[in-house]
Amino acid sequence: MFTGIVKSVGRLVGATQGGAARELSFTTGGLDTAGWRVGDSICVAGVCLTMEEIEPGRFSAAISPETLARTTLGTLAHDDPVNLEPALLAGDPLGGHHVTGHVDGVARVASIDEDSGSLGIEVDVPAGLARFIAPQGSVALDGVSLTVNSVADRRFRVTVIPHTRSVTTLGGLRAGGRLNLEVDLVARYLARLLDARGGK
Secondary structure (H helix, E strand, O other): OEOOOOOEEEEEEEEEEEOOEEEEEEEOOOOOOOOOOOOOEEEEOOEEEEEEEEEOOEEEEEEOHHHHHHOOHHHOOOOOEEEEEEOOOOOOOOOOOOEOOOOOEEEEEEEEEEEOOEEEEEEEOOHHHHHHOOOOOEEEEOOEEEEEEEEEOOEEEEEEOHHHHHHOHHHHOOOOOEEEEEEOHHHHHHHHHHHHOOOO
């Protein structure tokens, strides 16, 4: 479990192919790996990965074909930045919202505007995910917990404040950019319960 509060920005520094899967290596962006263990989870650009190799300032994880197909990890290039958040520990503050790292789909940046250092970002989502997005609800974009400002059909708007802009990859977004989207966990389960009841 994660919070959507990014702890650091790492970079892709290695990629090897192993059949249909890939192994990706990332720098930790200054995060201390001393307490990390092989098998621990870490959220990378919004995707929950299991660490298989850990060195000071660096870790590697295997990416399954399913994950490559459902996220943007398969399109990363060498030195691309990624948001990082180690798994939440018992007793840690929950500053964002409950984020699982199970990406629901890939969204696309429709437009960006700037106001007093903040970014207003319009995001288009796949049709099947639009019903999970609600005004004042929560979403995670590339692992960053954000509040939805408004919704219109398949498009929603969020605001990235100056601090979040400076400490995550969202500050470098451009129109047309692709983002790993995780909808709110509660909305996902409520929709599943309603579907099971036939919408009644």
